[in-house]
Amino acid sequence: MIRREEIKSILEALLPQLLEEDSAVIGTNLVVLRQRLDHLKDVFPAHTSHSIAIKTNPHPKMLETLVSWGFGLEAASIEEVRMALAAGCDPSLIVFDSPVKTRAEIREISGLNGILVNVNALEELDRYDADFHGILGIRVNPQVHTGAPELFDVSKNESKFGVPVDYRDAIISAALAHPVQALHMHSGSQMKDLNIQKGALKELRRIADAINEEVPGKIKVLDIGGGLPTEPLSDQTKMEAYGAIVAEVFRDTSYSLVTEFGQWVHAEAGFALSHIEYVLEPNKVFIHLGADFFMRDAYTKPRSFPLSVWTEDSDEVLGENVSMDIAGPLCFAGDYLAHGVELPIALKEGDFLFVDCTGANTYALWSRHCSRTVPATWAWDGNSVVKWSNRSTIGF
Numbered sequence: 505m506i507r508r509e510e511i512k513s514i515l516e517a518l519l520p521q522l523l524e525e526d527s528a529v530i531g532t533n534l535v536v537l538r539q540r541l542d543h544l545k546d547v548f549p550a551h552t553s554h555s556i557a558i559k560t561n562p563h564p565k566m567l568e569t570l571v572s573w574g575f576g577l578e579a580a581s582i583e584e585v586r587m588a589l590a591a592g593c594d595p596s597l598i599v600f601d602s603p604v605k606t607r608a609e610i611r612e613i614s615g616l617n618g619i620l621v622n623v624n625a626l627e628e629l630d631r632y633d634a635d636f637h638g639i640l641g642i643r644v645n646p647q648v649h650t651g652a653p654e655l656f657d658v659s660k661n662e663s664k665f666g667v668p669v670d671y672r673d674a675i676i677s678a679a680l681a682h683p684v685q686a687l688h689m690h691s692g693s694q695m696k697d698l699n700i701q702k703g704a705l706k707e708l709r710r711i712a713d714a715i716n717e718e719v720p721g722k723i724k725v726l727d728i729g730g731g732l733p734t735e736p737l738s739d740q741t742k743m744e745a746y747g748a749i750v751a752e753v754f755r756d757t758s759y760s761l762v763t764e765f766g767q768w769v770h771a772e773a774g775f776a777l778s779h780i781e782y783v784l785e786p787n788k789v790f791i792h793l794g795a796d797f798f799m800r801d802a803y804t805k806p807r808s809f810p811l812s813v814w815t816e817d818s819d820e821v822l823g824e825n826v827s828m829d830i831a832g833p834l835c836f837a838g839d840y841l842a843h844g845v846e847l848p849i850a851l852k853e854g855d856f857l858f859v860d861c862t863g864a865n866t867y868a869l870w871s872r873h874c875s876r877t878v879p880a881t882w883a884w885d886g887n888s889v890v891k892w893s894n895r896s897t898i899g900f
């Protein structure tokens with residue numbers, strides 16, 4: 505989480521712009537983003553390449569930034585493949601994971617040298633012909649429960665994602681019969697139990713080893729997906745523990761490893777800022793970001809974002825707290841960022857609510873409900889802010 509002094513510095517740089525032109529802002533903290541990506545690189549084995557999930561934060565400047573720092577991109581649709589290319593990503597660092605790739609899409613990506621394309625079903629394999637210049641992978645459903653919340657658990661038996669690991673023999677035969685060089689597994693988002701995930705990784709390795717026993721060197725790449733919940737950086741992160749598990753499971757192998765993290769990378773590197781428009785008795789505050797920006801939170805389980813209130817002179821509003829509900833601007837009864845949060849009794853119209861850790865699955869899920877436009881986006885580099893994009897309209 506960003507320190508209070510850093511929030512103050514961000515506001516000192518941002519508020520003069522915001523006061524002039526807008527009611528809310530979406531921000532990226534490049535300092536935090538860089539620290540997290542460095543940590544990711546540090547804790548995984550050296551032969552791992554990290555393709556960051558585009559769907560978590562697809563802003564074109566974000567993608568350009570990740571690419572300029574040497575990271576790859578994971579695309580969940582053909583549109584995201586095009587965005588990755590537009591951001592300058594080398595095809596060999598792009599992973600294409602859509603579960604419903606059309607024949608036209610496969611033709612479109614066939615000429616991209618080294619792109620990793622994971623088929624979602626064995627039936628998809630027949631759609632690739634000799635023109636395909638990428639690396640073909642099979643997505644395996646590990647059929648484990650890692651503690652991911654129901655909505656984000658992609659590893660259940662009836663999941664639509666990947667070939668169930670129970671069909672081990674069919675996976676091996678298909679890999680041997682087609683130009684398959686990779687296996688892929690993503691167990692779900694917000695995995696809690698890394699020991700269960702360790703078992704799933706071991707099984708992935710066993711299948712790869714079995715294929716390579718038949719044809720040595722056939723499986724070259726193992727893509728182990730993303731799926732860790734966000735956490736603050738500390739001396740002992742869950743990511744470090746996961747990196748150690750990965751190193752142990754794949755020690756003494758020559759597989760190239762690929763990851764596809766999304767929210768662990770992005771969540772803490774984002775923030776949002778809104779004018780407080782109304783403070784209504786007895787306990788309701790209205791702001792300019794709601795279920796449009798916090799779409800997943802409004803419709804599923806709200807995350808508890810760190811909140812603070814600031815004046816237009818960039819001073820934090822402190823003092824006695826009172827329990828408040830924070831309502832968004834949409835004409836929809838569920839449009840609340842939070843219920844019953846402690847906020848300073850002194851807050852008033854014209855102050856600002858700073859919402860921290862909003863970098864994942866917020867801007868990316870912007871909802872057109874009530875046709876509100878998307879606020880301008882800005883990036884903080886530790887010294888100053890730079891505008892990434894103007895307020896924009898979602899096309900209809």
Ligand SMILES: Cc1ncc(COP(=O)(O)O)c(C=O)c1O
Binds near residue numbers: 560601
């Ligand atoms: C195939 C795949 N890879 C990676 C991710 C990123 O997951 P996370 O944000 O939990 O790291 C997702 C998320 O939906 C996914 O479906």
